[in-house]
Amino acid sequence: MNKLSFKIGLTLSVLTNLAVQAQTAPTYSWTNLPKIAQPAFRKDTVSILAFGARPDGVTLNTKAINAAITACSQKGGGVVLVPSGLWMTGPIELKSNVNLHLRKAATLLLTPDKSQYALVEGVYEGKRAARNQSPISGTNLENVAITGQGIVDGNGDVWRAVNKGQLTESKWKEKVASGGVLKDDGNVWYPSEQFRKASTENRSMLLSVEKPLQSFADMKDMLRPNLLVLTSCKKVLLEGVTFQNSAAWCMHPLMCQDLTIRNVTTKNPEYAHNGDGMDIESCKNFLIEGCTLDVGDDAICIKSGKDEEGRKRGMPTENGIIRNNTVYNGHGGFVVGSEMSGGARYIFVSNCTFMGTDKGLRFKSVRGRGGVVEHIYAKDIFMKDIAGEAIFFDLYYFVKFATDGQRDERPVINEGTPVFRDMKFENIVCNGAKKGVFIRGLPEMAVKNIVMEKMVLEADKGVELIDASGIRFNNVRLITKSTKPVILVDNSSNLTFDTIQYDPQASLLFSISGERSQDIQVKNTDMAKAQTKAEFSKGALEKNLILSSAK
Template structure:
């Protein structure tokens, strides 16, 4: 046992030295939040009507809108006005110093004619890939915005496949009647035969050396675009607009600096594959506030590239404030990962409500990603009817376990080892979830130094900690349906449980497992309420649990 710990320490130190990601201290705090610079625009306004746009829902206004944007930018910038009406259009390319203002009762409806969207080099889940051109995009811009109270609709249903089980019977019949083709077993609808072939054959969209986007012309229908993509832009503002029905992710700012997303609504159907709300990737200095999200995948998600490509990019998502947002459907309210190979740090999340999401605060990665996620702070988070876990860390994202339940144990630390550490969550309430807290690190790299303070969690199950270190729970109320056990520990060490409240007459308070479960301290907790205080299994020993009398 001693030898294992010695090797672990040396390997970790070597990794941190090699990668240049030594332990850091955040320069931010709740009293000193990151500051985000805002764009400014001239008051000059160009109405798209002046360039021949027609709000009849039929005329393709691509040229008129892009001409107005280009003219505005060339004159030094200002506002391009989209007045009330239904405006059919193809891809729109934004320019520096332009505020595209979409008035209330105005809808930009993006055409279902896929030939209007060029094959371009883009990014798919953190890696270079062939994509169709996004309905709205901008690259290497400064001072750019989309504002107003209008709607941008990506017409995403013509791009997405859908499983029969995700729809009601009437929805499925309507989908089949709309065109497209079915999988041979009749259980999946595809937009086209080309899409079906690429999907069934498992074709990759990644741009490997020597490949160009044009090499993917035979699977063009399969290369779904994100609705809005800003790449390497500075001073970006999205304010007030509804972004909906995207072919893939709704909002994707990539390698941007000084980004503000305010009072925005993102909507995707629950069945929308990759139907994320907003994915903030390798961005620095960002504010997300007052937004409402109801989507088909992760809601507010932090990313920074995937695997070696993300590590080589080396751009963490950092210095962010996320506040006063409401999330309805989604695979997580606030999410980091799994493509976080460039790291994430200095992010503050507060005054957010999650209603019916799959998970609440969700952190995910896997061996091979690498990257350091640290200095993440959350407080005043309110959740209701969470399908899975309220607070969730898992370093086994999409890993299938052996049938005997044993995890894949490969205690090798290298540049592909993800590191999650140094976070504090406080003042969190959850009424309804499968599990309150779930933390599962790697045997070679535990999740470290997480403080959970002032929590009230009404859930089916309580707390589960596996391969975790330096976890501190303080003033936590666990109201659980299952009480055998209330708290499960597996191969975790340096744990503190201070002021834990739980159901009277609980069957078992602590279930301690594994020989690496050590230094577990319980203070200010009445352990006599449980029928059994603790059980020790799989090499765990009783002396490692230290109980102090309740005050």
């Protein structure tokens, strides 16, 4: 078989697999939302005080807390009560049928003594990796919960490196005086020399046959743990508790089923590297509602494994409801990717507020990931002071373009080609952003079939579509500072702009470029208000802009 035949065969195989996934997907809708089963617990209650725990902020209560959880589970389950107080502890391991309940004013403070955290096999950004044991974890559990009004504090500052530019001058001096070591240029603080050495040498934490777990002992200090990791668990409830100050990701449910996160607060400093709020990875049937997030990275994030390893796992994150949440600081309010190689589908996001996030609705991937992201629905999303884009798709995540600005445009489709398609966003309001909508697909795989309607977007720039197809805008008001152009189209096709309002003083409404820019329809829109209706460049033809009369 020659190379051309092989590529054609591979492409057909990939497209066939995508078609099969589409046929076997469930058919949920706003009137038929996914159902999430809830855990149930016996009322039997045992206090950690009965096992010798002491709330003095000094005593290490690891054994007492774990003994209480184990005893409760062995007796058929119930509630393990953490009374008010400051409880220093090492890693806590949850058990089936146990509700760990933190009363108001109860704080589980994770010990800064890193020797208490074992070197374990874990997952880092979708791949098997060496990690320190998570402060709270559970594997293969059923009926498990953490509830109450208390706090889980990961003591994250003892684990994190910090750039000088991320802190005020006084805070930087305080950090340097606390110990640790500096990078040679003096601009990065590390918790230890071991951390500094591993970081500056750019050592990988990924496990392999050649690099078993024990070979990572000399860089253990750099292997920051996620605060809460639940793996392959069923009927999980996280309710009311504040999870904060994590060394890395704050909450990481992995391959779980029937997951509810309700009225939870997640807090991380703005400078917290990898300080995500919630990373829902390869989970099925989940509900996230009434939560407040203020974090150092993505807030509510959907993942499903990375690259080949994620595709082999083949577990999409699916059947999710995300509603009535508020996000303050964060790289994105609601995020999909970039580790989404197992796919994501049937996720419903509604009644959420994003205040000051870097981006609002954020979708990201790159060549090599693979995976299909589809049937994502968002409505009643309200945003203010977004630093970047209100709605953002980019399939060039972390790609460094050539100095001439040219992108790699190889028209190759294979198992590593990511697919983002078939979504609808409605009633979206944004007061302040760099851009209203930015979509950048791949030349070989456009972002396609996205409907956006009933939107008011106040931003510096309006809409940019690059390698996009089947995008529909209906009843959209664009209030922009830059009016040249209001809408940019580059190598995108099958676009519809219906009932678009824009600044009547706009100097240029459409900038259309690229030979692949075709079938662009403008309906029920008064284009005469713009000084120039459209400009065409780089092979784009005027005949491909199809105008209908305004109402």
